[in-house]
Amino acid sequence: MFKENGEYQVTINGISHWVKLEGIERGTVPMVVIHGGPGGNHYVFERTAGSMIAKERTIIYYEQRGCGRTDKPEDDGDYRIADLVEDFKGLHRLLGWERVDLLGYSFGAELSLEIAYTLPHTVNRLVLSAPSMMQSPLQKLVQIAGFASVGAKGIGSGATIEETYQALWDHADTTMVDKLLFQDSSLAAMNRKWWEESGLVNTGLMMRALENDISRPSLEERLSDIPHSALILVGAFDRNTGIPVASLIHDRLQHSALAILSKSAHFPDIEESDVFTRYVCSFLR
Template identity: 50%
Template sequence: MKSLMDGEYKVKLNGITHWIRVVGSENNTMPLVILHGGPGGNHYVFERTIGPLLSNSRTVIYYEQRGCGRTEKPSDDTKYSIDLLVEDFKSIQKWLDVKKVDLLGYSFGGELALEIALAAPTVINRIVLSGPSLINSEINKMVQITGICSVVDIQLYRQMQDVLKKVLTIDETYNKIWELADSKTVDLLLFENQEIAKRNREMWAESNLVNTGLMYKALKKNPVKIPLLDRLKEIQQETLIIAGAFDRNTGISISTLIHKELRNSEMVLFNNSAHFPDLEEPDKFNKIVHEFLEPLL
């Protein structure tokens, strides 16, 4: 790794000025690159919660994807695709001047981590997936539909029942269910502990970083030609999958599907967590990740 000091960097790569942050460089370990979710999210909460636990003994690299958080937005709203996100990662890896990195991707970041491993297999050492998604799959949409319906109050559930009774495609049902969901519903969907949900929402507000929705729209409109699930057997890297027992957003279903298709993976269940085990069970998350990335000899 080049002699990078801890700090924030703004680096022009692939026509986009990317925000990159280095923490824990004094540990001089193989870099652990963190991939955020969304699509269209950012690292603000992760940096202030589980991040410091990880960087106590690891060199941690954060970067925010094109059009996300503190990274520049493309001039063309359609310039979002899995291929472009993978090329951005490759450029960042070359800028870091490292031969290999570990990846930790949460939510959509888990899905992106797998795409990166497929596109740049010689660069990736080990992979950690926390609540990984398969955003364009019908099963991921069905998991969310079921999850939302399971947490709302009876009045809202009746409205959602009316939607479910109609003869609609899964996409149409999914969109209409999300139109009915309010912020309380989202918190109940994503978190088992609503005090943590409240703090998470406070950090969202103080970050002043907004998900424009542009990346999700572009990725939905232009999905990958061959679904990720059909390519997972090509991935050789050891992979740890972390799943919250109460994850209603991507669910144990998606983690299990990915686990079954990967050649070399293990799956750990977090019994007191929903979609964000890193926030709901941070000490266990930190311990499990460190043990996986640095196994005892």
Template identity: 50%
Template sequence: MKYKDGEYQLFLNEIGHWIKIEGSSNKTVPLVILHGGPGGNHYVFERTAGPMLAKERTVIYYEQRGCGRSDTPHSEDYSVELLVNDFSFLVEQLGIKRVDVLGYSFGGELALEVALAFPGIINKIVLSAPSLMFSDMVYDIQIQGFKKISDEEFSDRIEKLLSQNLTFKEIWQKVWALADSELVDRFLFEDVKLAKYNRRLWENSGLSNTGKMMKALQGNPPSTPLEKRLNRIMHPTLILTGAHDRNTGLKISNIMKQELPNSKLEIFKKSAHFPDIEEESKFVAKTLQFLR
């Protein structure tokens, strides 16, 4: 690998991308981390599970186009294909022949798309609370997730929306618009203290999700849904999912476990959408054990 520990701005596929490398002295197969969102960043992961992984592995963070500390493309130029190609440019520019990948939430979905497009550069795959964002199933999981943790008044508002002649996506958009930060924290976490810690880190980062990537990707989904292509991915894959995940849900992880030919599913009994934060030590141990 050409680069040592540090932060870099690399020009990939005509876009400046923020890169950070830790643990290069370990000289392992590099572990590339793919963040969620869509439109998120790595600020929290850099301060939680990431440094623990870097004690043993060479870890590479990069933030996707238009996300976090990376540059924004002109004309809101986003698609799964572009994001996958950005990844291939990253690996090429770093001078790496083969990488492991760890994708959380939407990053898990993107990791699988990369494995389908460039199977030769992927060694092992770790999926943390992976999504299938182009499926109506996700909208239903999240709507029911909000209903499960909301008070009677909010639950009644959801029921009223469900009784109207609206699509799942329209209901989902309205539910998210109604939810305040406290409800979102309860939705994403089991442990209230860790939810508050996570939100403080979000606020400290000064980074925000503009929503532009999500909107662009939803308007331009892959021609064949990912769930119908999962059985082509032969890489060893570890799926890490919280038992209480109301955001992407055990249902999606179970589908992936069933369809990915060489996969293993680990359930985190005390976690919701972020097992990397709620059960950090176990998350790191399971990941390192698998990568070894």
């Protein structure tokens, strides 16, 4: 279906999805890029590491249901992992390539692992940047420690992990979130400017649906069943998911390499775009 670079709107499972192709003339195994959030978009990645990787690889972007330039489902609860994997299945059928590489960042890396687990013969290789593990208490502990390290208030003694975690996010302003996610304040400002320029509005519907999806089996317990070759990239100063979560995933996967980028926090694709691109392209070659 897709023969030329450019942006498309395609209907998948009754929802109009935004899709973009770059570097189709490279003729490589296509790399599908999967954004984070949950509820984010690709606007910043397109303008940083994505544009650099496309000089060597064929890249396919799509934005998930209810995110960015893709329409929302009729039911506000239809954002479960099973729904997102079904959307990917539909996209893959439209693409027409037998196998694709996946590059997921933050929650997108977690979703990439779910796709690889469900569709092992569709996925070729995995690049996981700053991967999340939403079901793991470890991620909440990393974020609590991260907020504390950048001077956040609201870490009350005697509170449960869940109460502390929720209180921190309830009271976090944009300045504190930027400190959590970035090492370089100028790049944090650039990222926020691009978010605003893109018109990104995160409704929180996907996060709520994922948190309430009690039918979802533990991904942590299924990681050892994922056979694909994987590259895990994480910033040394990642205070959001961090080295502990990346290491957990690295330890459980059958075939993975872990690289720590020395100057970045949660977005090495923005803070160390050159280094990030070299790692990705070398691995995919």
